[in-house]
Amino acid sequence: MAQYRIATIEGDGIGPEVTRAAMAVLTEACGAGALAFEMLEGGAGHYTKSGEVLPDDTFAGCRDADAILHGAAGLPGVVYPDGTEVGNDLHLRLRFRLDLYANVRPIKLLPGVLSPLRAFEGGGIDYVIVRENTEGLYASRGAGVVLRDEIASDSLVVTRKGTERVARFAFDLAAGRNGAPRDGQRRVTVCDKANILRSYAFFRRICDEVHAGYPDIAIDYAYADAITVHMLKRPDSYDVIVAENMFGDIISDLGAATVGGMGISPSGEIGDGHALFQGAHGSAPDIAGQNAASPIATILSGVMMLRWLGRRKVDAALVSAADRIEAAVGKVLAEGRAVPRDLGGAATCTEVTDAVRRALV
Structure with missing residues (x-):
């Protein structure tokens, strides 16, 4: 069985929650051992502790991995002397250093979403x-x-x-x-x-x-x-x-x-040799740690990652897993099994994640 290294940066705010949710769904769909998530430091919180938003070892891990999965970055008040946000600098540095020249944002109305x-x-x-x-x-x-x-x-x-x-x-x-x-x-x-x-x-x-x-x-x-x-x-x-x-x-x-909003919007930053995937939303520090964030954007970013990696590695199993995850998300939303709060429901991050995992076929 092929195993792929996924450089994983949880980041700030809700980043750790939505990243772990996506990892759980991706592992469920691909099978244990298919994806090796390498946890790396970075973001505004890491900057406040170390003075570095993107440590050298994190960059090396991202450069050498098969793909990059990122949660979110940025914290209120954590800015550089010129007033620009530190958190944004994490993926901006990766973008320029890895030449991720195509930012891909699917705009798709999912089943069950008004x-x-x-x-x-x-x-x-x-x-x-x-x-x-x-x-x-x-x-x-x-x-x-x-x-x-x-x-x-x-x-x-x-x-x-x-x-x-x-x-x-x-x-x-x-x-x-x-x-x-x-x-x-x-x-x-x-x-x-x-x-x-x-x-x-x-x-x-x-x-x-x-x-x-x-x-x-x-x-x-x-x-x-x-x-x-x-x-x-x-x-x-x-x-x-x-x-x-x-x-x-x-x-x-x-x-x-x-x-439906940023909470269900995935994105990918793609170059000729590397790619980074993350939800299009921010770090939402006001709801961090409350199990209230929607993991859907990051889960669907993982779908984009599997499709990109499947095409690149000519691995049909990854593409199939991506299709199954996307279908499971659509089924959960269409049937109202676990609707996140940003879509008018009351489901927690954990409940949405578990519902998507159960809906995988």
Whole structure:
């Protein structure tokens, strides 16, 4: 039996609770011994004790592992001298040092979950946002300029290499999907502000060039302001959306809100050789230690991890386990067996976890 090393960072706040929940479900689905979780230190809490948010041995463990599973990071008031949050720096450092250039956020309405979009309460939302993860406005992280306490500036960076590879990732992803729910068309939508800024016009042009290699996949375009309207009015028209870093960050959270919120929204940060998976939510320190957090986002991030690892290692058992976990989550929610509090239920983190484990077939 193949065994895969999973670098695991519980992090801060609810991070330990949701991480352990995901580990329990993943182990149940894959069988004992298939996944070796290597527990590593890191995050804002570790920073307050050691002065390090990402220790060298933690980075080495992540670099050498088959995949990375992360809970959450960040604590109120734990900031650097420039005011930026320490917790975010954990996965940002991993992102840049391991070149995790594609941030993947599935936006899917799960069975039994009510969307705030009344027209889609019966389903029909199923698309993926692919956010360029190493460039854009966030490339200025740590390098912005403040002059005389009067002027502050950050630079937006778009390169040909960075855009080509994230666009290719998006088209490859679309090629393996079933298309948009509305018309079944495999489609990549480019989200930008090409009408205003040259950097975004360049981003769009490079996406067009990459599209030439994918004649069976449609391409369309949406300005970042307009897409926020379309994501609410006609979300079923989307299949895969590709965007610059900051725009992708913003619209990903909007998309999550339309399908139930951050507590059930998974994410993956993926490169050519490494990948990190974590729930899209924060560390929620106000409910930490109360067994009140929803583990679903982290469990579904584990599903993404198994699928990525299964494809990479050509291991059909991992892909099968991922499918079974996703089906179990859907069954638990649809039947109301254990509905977490953020979805209007009263189930604890433990109760949701146990229900998903029992629903595995």
